[in-house]
Amino acid sequence: MNNDSDRIIALAGNPNSGKSTVFNAVTGLRQHTGNWAGKTVSVVRGRRTYNKKDYTFVDLPGCYSLSSHSAEEAAAREFICSGSADTVIVVCDATCLERSLNLALQIIESAERVIVCVNLMDEAHKKGITINLATLSDRLGVPVVGTSARSKKGLSQLLDLLEQPEQVTAKRSEHIDSASSFIKTAERISKECVTVTNDGYKNSDIRADRIITGKRTAFPIMLLTLFGVFWLTITGANYPSELIAGGLFWIEDRLLDFFIWVNCPAIVYEVLVLGVYRVLAWVVSVMLPPMAIFFPLFTLLEDIGFLPRVAFNLDKCFKKCSACGKQALTMCMGFGCNAAGIIGCRIINSPRERLIAIITNNFVPCNGRFAPPHQKQQSYLPELTKAKQMPSLS
């Protein structure tokens, strides 16, 4: 996919620092980005030509350090230390710079050429956090650029920095190779560069968390939300489902008329129209509308941070079953599509808990297996009602 002449740019960073958003914004390749840790497991590549130079961007798995305690960290470490990348861009989370700096310092230590990209500047600004990028660049000894990848701010500066071949000054004297010294250096640097006007963890955040994870309020809120999402999905999906079914089956009749008109042998048109086309039409009209409603709702809940709190609330129940609270998320995802739910299981750290989540996800009925829209459809095809259960695609 990439030519030898391309310059290889690796993107590294903490989980959830917006690394994949930076990657998407730079390469234009649509890759799913989400709100919880561990989205990128295998290495994703994308290309970009900027000012007549070709770059291959590599999106490394998110990690907190290079100490290879997990498969993701080992993969990132291997890529960075092998020197396969011409430049490593370390994506830092401006709202929580200190933790990001720990990784940045480790990468500066082991990679040839590093650019630090402080992402989520808009988010930090909202939280009253100001970062002195010039001081940060001076202390780290590498170029630093501030970005807000979601609104595409600062990305051209980032690309401009890639062009300048040797602007990197090796001022890496003081860092020593020990985990706690990286953390201490990160602490010192972040104290010098970050000014917080109000506490990072804001009052309104706390109040919302109090309610969402409160003793009395947590469970009613979760049940109501789950009920609300299902009600919207099932009720909402019926109308487009009817429309699509009506349209597609009208086309079926026309197709049938056409085949009869051209004197096509019955065996051919029965296979094509009554077999292939009808099943396809059925599946599309039953599955498409609920998915088109469920997944955006799910994404919304994920974006506002509701789902991680659900995992937090329910972890004890899942722990009783030797599973992980994050399984609540993959199970909810399973209501949309089991395939997506199983892929989402990568967010679970412990291999055993992950395996449990993968195996049991199958027992969550995906919306292709929801009863109500399904029964509705049967009224359109009375002759098929004997086949009670349609094969589910998910």
Added chain:
Amino acid sequence: MDMIRRLSELRQGERAVVIDVGGDMRDRLQDMGLIEGTEVACVQISPLGDPSAYLIRGAVIALREEDSCLVKCSAEDQEKGVMV
């Protein structure tokens, strides 16, 4: 007054300074910045009592009791508290 307690004993709103991190989670916690001398605050306890969420170096991280009871810390600044 230096009283040694487990991180899991912190009540909501209390803060403490880490003295020692033990257990299987040691490396992982270290990567997230939980080392000797780090200030932590317990910001939220799950409605069922476990896990709890801690504010560690500007990030909120949830830990199960089985892991947080292996972190020793000295209780201090109880009156000051975080703004919770």
